[in-house]
Amino acid sequence: MGIIIDRVFANLTKIIAVAVLLLVAWIFTVLLQHSMNSIEYFGFDFITESKWAPNLEKFGALPAIYGSVLSTFLAMILAVPLAIGVAIFLSEIAPAKLKSPVGVSIELLAAIPSVIYGMWGLFYFVPIIRDAFGGIGISMLTAGIVLSIMILPFMAAVTRDAMNTTPDILKESAYALGGTKWDVIKDIVIPYAKAGIIGSFILALGRAIGETMAVTFVMGNVHKISTDLLQPATSIPVTLANEFTEADTDLYYSSLFELSLILLVISFTIISIAKFYFLRRTKVAS
Amino acid sequence: MTHTQKRIIINNVVMVLSTLSALVGIGFLFWILGVLVMNGIDALSWNIFTQEGAPPGYEDSGLKHALIGQFMIVGVATLFGVPLGILAGTYLSEYGQKSKLAETIRDISDIMMSAPSIVIGAFVYAIVVAPMGHFSGWAGSVALTIIMLPIILRTTDDMLQLVPSTLREAAFALGAPKYKVILQVVYRGAKAGILTGILLGVARVAGETAPLLFTSFNDNFLNTDMMEPMASLTVTMYNYATSPYEDWQKLGWAAAFILSMFILSLNILGRLFIMKRKGK
Numbered sequence: 027m028g029i030i031i032d033r034v035f036a037n038l039t040k041i042i043a044v045a046v047l048l049l050v051a052w053i054f055t056v057l058l059q060h061s062m063n064s065i066e067y068f069g070f071d072f073i074t075e076s077k078w079a080p081n082l083e084k085f086g087a088l089p090a091i092y093g094s095v096l097s098t099f100l101a102m103i104l105a106v107p108l109a110i111g112v113a114i115f116l117s118e119i120a121p122a123k124l125k126s127p128v129g130v131s132i133e134l135l136a137a138i139p140s141v142i143y144g145m146w147g148l149f150y151f152v153p154i155i156r157d158a159f160g161g162i163g164i165s166m167l168t169a170g171i172v173l174s175i176m177i178l179p180f181m182a183a184v185t186r187d188a189m190n191t192t193p194d195i196l197k198e199s200a201y202a203l204g205g206t207k208w209d210v211i212k213d214i215v216i217p218y219a220k221a222g223i224i225g226s227f228i229l230a231l232g233r234a235i236g237e238t239m240a241v242t243f244v245m246g247n248v249h250k251i252s253t254d255l256l257q258p259a260t261s262i263p264v265t266l267a268n269e270f271t272e273a274d275t276d277l278y279y280s281s282l283f284e285l286s287l288i289l290l291v292i293s294f295t296i297i298s299i300a301k302f303y304f305l306r307r308t309k310v311a312s
Numbered sequence: 313m314t315h316t317q318k319r320i321i322i323n324n325v326v327m328v329l330s331t332l333s334a335l336v337g338i339g340f341l342f343w344i345l346g347v348l349v350m351n352g353i354d355a356l357s358w359n360i361f362t363q364e365g366a367p368p369g370y371e372d373s374g375l376k377h378a379l380i381g382q383f384m385i386v387g388v389a390t391l392f393g394v395p396l397g398i399l400a401g402t403y404l405s406e407y408g409q410k411s412k413l414a415e416t417i418r419d420i421s422d423i424m425m426s427a428p429s430i431v432i433g434a435f436v437y438a439i440v441v442a443p444m445g446h447f448s449g450w451a452g453s454v455a456l457t458i459i460m461l462p463i464i465l466r467t468t469d470d471m472l473q474l475v476p477s478t479l480r481e482a483a484f485a486l487g488a489p490k491y492k493v494i495l496q497v498v499y500r501g502a503k504a505g506i507l508t509g510i511l512l513g514v515a516r517v518a519g520e521t522a523p524l525l526f527t528s529f530n531d532n533f534l535n536t537d538m539m540e541p542m543a544s545l546t547v548t549m550y551n552y553a554t555s556p557y558e559d560w561q562k563l564g565w566a567a568a569f570i571l572s573m574f575i576l577s578l579n580i581l582g583r584l585f586i587m588k589r590k591g592k
Contacts, residue, residue: 035490038399043404045400047417049461053432115333115334131338138576139518142348175341175344178340182337211326243554266434270437270526282434294423301423
């Protein structure tokens, strides 16, 4: 009797574990199937066409892809230096009394849902941008800034963890040689934790590019490619969030599914690079 | 200026810069928290908990419908996600261990944890909403289950691996079959860790908005039928905040406050469990 239960239990757990793999494969297959219409109709032009006009049955993903890339890029430029600063502060500068409460509050802020960052952005940050630069305040720039603030706690916490993996004995040796704090940081901590730090940045990048709610409030969903950061714009997740329930034709649906597929492939690739190339050895991200 | 002086000056400049950036970063974050608490407390009232949604301008409007909807959608997702995640995690830690299959499942779940949640929404739309022909609470729960699964799976896996193998061996030596060892020894040893994983998993999906937008959709009135579209705090928050009506926006802040406090308490609770475990 015990042997039978044993076997049933072992196989049950295995089936469920394998089902997780199959689920991921299923997600890709379903998205691909539902994109077929648009893939067949537009082919490669879908990615290079910049016109998105549902009323004319014309769907080009370029503005959304451009918006995703640019807003993520802006967010990274702003968040990376801040995250490094916060991480250095937490791991090397802050007195022991401050380390833990500040560290914990940063981690807790990383748990706040992104929709709240978006709401704050809409009510408090949009007016600031509007007053400072003119325009309506709903813009690519606003989206980039709100996004950078949203990924900051996650990025800072993971970067700090990576820096903390540096063995104390290495740092102490450098201090014993007369190194200043900055010497130790730039010559010991950063080289030692380099892979982990870069990995955590890329992981944050992967999250930022798929982030929906923090940017949906403040981006405007306008399918236009503009180099003016103060113009409203769109990104893949913003388009999906705004238009999925409005799609009324098969081609429209299919185009939205193709956008989802593109987004999934992009973020899968970015996250895999972070996980497998940079974080494999350091194991800091978990 | 000697070389040493130069190094000290550079050091001081960097220290000041990084402390400043820490201040800026932390300042922004506390600004958001402050805004949330101020607006949230300002908008809280008994009506929030006792009244349903109403057209803008009505005084007796609340979030009862969204609170109940949120509870049901997240509750059902937890009911499915937790046992499935724990069993799959058990396989990784106790049976698969370092095998290629187990490692692949770990890697894929790690990636899934950071994958865009709106894409999961699109997937569930295709497999649940489209065949049914309408949005439903079930669809929302399915989406959240998919998001929760890898989180529970990986924490269970990690936590079970922390249980010392001598405990397992001792139980095997007494003649216990493997399933009994797992159920009665390993699970017991990893209880606090698994519980933390569950709390963090629930906290994570409770704040998800994007995958609910086109699965459970929304409803401005109380609905407890999972077959029908259902309100959730997050989607209600989104709709109310983007509306032009001030009283709706106020309700949106109340929803944001309640949800954040819920999620923060789950996170703090989870930390306490882990700390208690380490303290032993």
